[in-house]
Amino acid sequence: MKKRIAEFLVGLAFGLGLLLAGMADPGKVQGFLDLAGNWDPSLAFVMGGAIAVSFFAFAVARRRTTAWLGGAMQLPTSRDIDRRLVLGSLMFGVGWGLAGFCPGPAIVAIGAGHWQAALFALAMLGGMALHDLAGRRPARVAAAPE
Amino acid sequence: MTIAFAHFTPWASLAGGLLLGAAAAAFILLSGRVLGISGIVGGLLQARAGDRGWRVAFLLGLVAAPALWSLFAALPEFRSTASPALLAVAGLLVGWGTRHGSGCTSGHGVCGLARLSPRSLVATLAFMATGFTTVFLLRHVFA
Numbered sequence: 001m002k003k004r005i006a007e008f009l010v011g012l013a014f015g016l017g018l019l020l021a022g023m024a025d026p027g028k029v030q031g032f033l034d035l036a037g038n039w040d041p042s043l044a045f046v047m048g049g050a051i052a053v054s055f056f057a058f059a060v061a062r063r064r065t066t067a068w069l070g071g072a073m074q075l076p077t078s079r080d081i082d083r084r085l086v087l088g089s090l091m092f093g094v095g096w097g098l099a100g101f102c103p104g105p106a107i108v109a110i111g112a113g114h115w116q117a118a119l120f121a122l123a124m125l126g127g128m129a130l131h132d133l134a135g136r137r138p139a140r141v142a143a144a145p146e
Numbered sequence: 147m148t149i150a151f152a153h154f155t156p157w158a159s160l161a162g163g164l165l166l167g168a169a170a171a172a173f174i175l176l177s178g179r180v181l182g183i184s185g186i187v188g189g190l191l192q193a194r195a196g197d198r199g200w201r202v203a204f205l206l207g208l209v210a211a212p213a214l215w216s217l218f219a220a221l222p223e224f225r226s227t228a229s230p231a232l233l234a235v236a237g238l239l240v241g242w243g244t245r246h247g248s249g250c251t252s253g254h255g256v257c258g259l260a261r262l263s264p265r266s267l268v269a270t271l272a273f274m275a276t277g278f279t280t281v282f283l284l285r286h287v288f289a
Contacts, residue, residue, distance in 0.1 A: 017166035050164070097284065127243075
C-alpha cells in the first residue's frame with residue numbers, strides 16, 4: 001500500500017510538473033517544434049531542468065541494487081542502437097509534431113477534460129496494441145536479439 | 147526564425163522541468179523504475195499479475211494532477227488545432243512508435259539523457275528531428 005501511495009504521488013507530481021512547464025498545451029509544444037516560425041524555446045528549459053535534477057538520482061541509482069521501498073533496481077540494460085530504436089523514434093516524432101501531444105501530457109490533458117487528448121490517447125493505445133499484436137515487442141523486453 | 151516572446155515562459159518551464167526531474171528522481175530511487183510514460187502505459191497491455199498496480203497508481207496520479215492544480219489556480223491554456231482524423235493518426239504513430247522505439251520524451255528524453263544512455267540520445271535526436279520537420283511541413287508547407 002505504501003508503494004501504491006508513493007507511485008500515485010509521483011504521478012501527481014509529474015502531472016503538476018507537466019502543467020507548470022506548459023507541456024500539457026499542444027499549442028505550446030508545437031510552438032517549440034516550430035523552428036521556422038514564431039519559435040517558443042520554453043520547452044528546452046523543461047528538458048534542461050528535468051535532466052539536471054534526475055542526473056544525480058540516476059548516479060545514485062547506478063550504485064544500488066535495491067530501491068528504497070524494496071524491490072530490485074531496474075535500470076535498462078539494452079545498449080543496441082538498432083533500426084527499431086531509430087525507426088520507432090522517428091515515427092513517434094511525426095505523431096508528436098502532428099498533434100502536439102506526447103504520452104504524458106495527453107494523459108494529463110484527459111484529466112483536465114479535453115476530448116482531443118482522450119481521442120489521441122485512445123488511438124495511442126490502439127497503436128501500442130497493434131504493435132504488440134504484430135509481435136513487435138519493444139527491444140527492452142525482447143528475449144533474443146533479431 | 148523569430149522568438150515568440152509573447153508565449154515564452156522560461157521560469158515556469160524551468161520550474162516545471164525541475165519538478166519533472168524530481169518526480170523521475172523519486173521514482174527511480176523509491177521504486178527502482180525509470181519514469182517513462184509510454185512504457186508505463188504500454189506495459190498495461192501485456193501486464194502480468196502483480197505488474198499492473200504500480201502502473202495504475204502512477205497513471206491515476208497523472209490524471210488527477212489537473213484537479214489538484216485547479217484548487218489553487220486556473221488551468222493553463224490549451225490550444226489544440228488538430229482535427230479528429232489528425233489526432234487519431236498522430237495517436238497511432240505515437241503508440242506504435244514509442245512501443246517500437248522503447249520510449250518517449252520522458253523515458254528517452256529525460257531519464258535516458260540523465261543516465262547518459264547513447265541509445266536514448268539517438269532516440270531523442272530522432273524524434274526531435276521528425277518533430278521539427280513535421281511541424282515545419284504542417285505550418286509552412288501544407289498550411
